[in-house]
Amino acid sequence: METTLSLKEAFTHLKESEPKLRIREYAKRLNASEAELVALSVGTAAVRLRPEFTAILGEIESLGFVMALTRNDDVVHERKGVYENFSTTPHASLFVGKDIDLRIFPNSWAYAFAVTEGEDKPRHSLQFFTNDGVATHKIYMEPKSNMEAYEALVAKYKDENQSSELEIGALLPLESPELPDSEIDVKAFREQWINLKDTHEFFGLLRKHKLTRTQALRLAPDENYAKKTDNKALRRALEAAAKDQVSIMVFVGNAGMIQIHTGEVKNIVEHGPWINVLDPMFNLHAKEDAITESWIVRKPTEDGMVTSLELFNTKKELVCTLFGARKPGVPELESWRKLIAAL
Incomplete structure (x- = not known):
């Protein structure tokens, strides 16, 4: 709890001094993960969802027209459209639509939140994180998205555990060390x-x-x-x-x-x-x-x-x-x- 409070204070001070940074940059500055910073607003601007990722993804089409965001440290990819043609296997899940085209590896996923950002024009999103607290995918609602479906999905998958505490682990490297x-x-x-x-x-x-x-x-x-x-x-x-x-x-x-x-x-x-x-x-x-x-x-x-x-x-x-x-x-x-x- 002490760590959470001190991180929350540090995050608040940093946002006040540098309000235009992205949350990924705030996390780097604070030596924390993005998921930990999102979790600080559980109970106010964030709702913790049960980690039932395949079930949640299976209902995303109901949201209608949205924006899909996937990124790594150096490149950000944002695509608008409808999530269609969902399928899943033991190793991967797929969306293969004319707009949204995804290859999903949920074995590394650990956390999900519904997040509301901004006060004057609040922006709603579903945000998913790997077990090291790094954002793996985000789904942002657009003006013509189905907000009723969004609210129903959040209510359905709301976790009983609405704690800000996360057990952040280490993610296995994508590749083994290079051999000679x-x-x-x-x-x-x-x-x-x-x-x-x-x-x-x-x-x-x-x-x-x-x-x-x-x-x-x-x-x-x-x-x-x-x-x-x-x-x-x-x-x-x-x-x-x-x-x-x-x-x-x-x-x-x-x-x-x-x-x-x-x-x-x-x-x-x-x-x-x-x-x-x-x-x-x-x-x-x-x-x-x-x-x-x-x-x-x-x-x-x-x-x-x-x-x-x-x-x-x-x-x-x-x-x-x-x-x-x-x-x-x-x-x-x-x-x-x-x-x-x-x-």
Whole structure:
């Protein structure tokens, strides 16, 4: 209780002195997690929900038109639309709608809250956190959202435990430590890359050979499969896609979620260290100076070669990936290949 009170006081003072910071930045400054800061307002501006994530997600479509937000430390992905076509397996859940397209890994999820922010024009959201207290996904209500459904969902899943106390744990790293190249069967890895039939097989290939992703790109069969490019590549790709009206896919993820936008981008804006897409239905905010490796990657599939632009931060974490818009059974867009060739 003493720790909670002192954190609450520190949070209050910091907000008073620097009112324009995002909650993620407040958490860093206070050496706390975002979930702990949200939990401080339980009983006033936040309601703690039972951690029945699959059940809650199964009812999100009832909210109607909303905004989905997924981010990591360096890239924020915001997509408006309706959550549709929910399905779940023991390992992952999916929303595959024309607007909201998500790959969800709820095994790492630990906390859920309904949050109200602001007094004059209150903004309502559902916020989900992994067991280390980091935000994995947020769903924001829009003016034309179904508020009755939102209030019913919050009432249905309200936890009996409305304490501000959280047991914050450690999240397992997304990747194991990198092995020396000498311990990798590089020849077999390269042969299996060349013989891929589907882009989704690549993750299994990395696990089989105990490779980190950047190590795998470095050990690629040759530059036709993985080639490093400069770290303005994201900006140049977005600007070119906007100029030439190339439909793209933008993936942003974290430990518990991958969020995908498919379509054209139009309004590319630089603001401080951030390069942004500011379109009516889709916003992207990427901290450009945090991108320390940019790779053009090609993987064979039964539909031909598929090309991506993969962006990594200082921790060698994959923070954003771009593809040309495509569906299984359809070859990659020629306009996307030309765009990548220009990079």
